[in-house]
Amino acid sequence: MVPPIEVSGSAKVQDLASQLRDGGAKAFVVREGADEFGVLLPEHLLEFARDEDLEKMLIAADLARPAPTVTEGADVAALVEAMREDGTEATVVVDAQTGSLPGW
Secondary structure: OOOOEEEOOOOEHHHHHHHHHOOOOOOEEEEOOOOOEEEEOHHHHHOOOOOHHHHHHOEHHHHOEEEOEEEOOOOHHHHHHHHHHHOOOOOEEEOOOOOOOOOO
16 A cells, blocks of 8 residues: 655645656645645546646645545544545545654
8 A cells, every 4th residue: 555645735736746657656635724634636636637737837735625534543434434424535544643644
């Protein structure tokens, strides 16, 4: 498993798309507040890869999709329920003590 990479909301989409193409990342997490996160999956970024001018102008915050959080010890049922409740494709796993991504 390749862990997601936490990036700034101001990260350029062009740079993130390059990381995806180079195989250095599978997903990106954008912190949108103290305990709010957004995710960028490959399909979100690659939608804009066809338009070089647009890709150069966009930043991660423009494309990040809100994602619910679950704590590190959550079971699969909790993950599925969080995604179902929010109608999202991904959840962000956080450390219960610090609110940070595990391993960061």
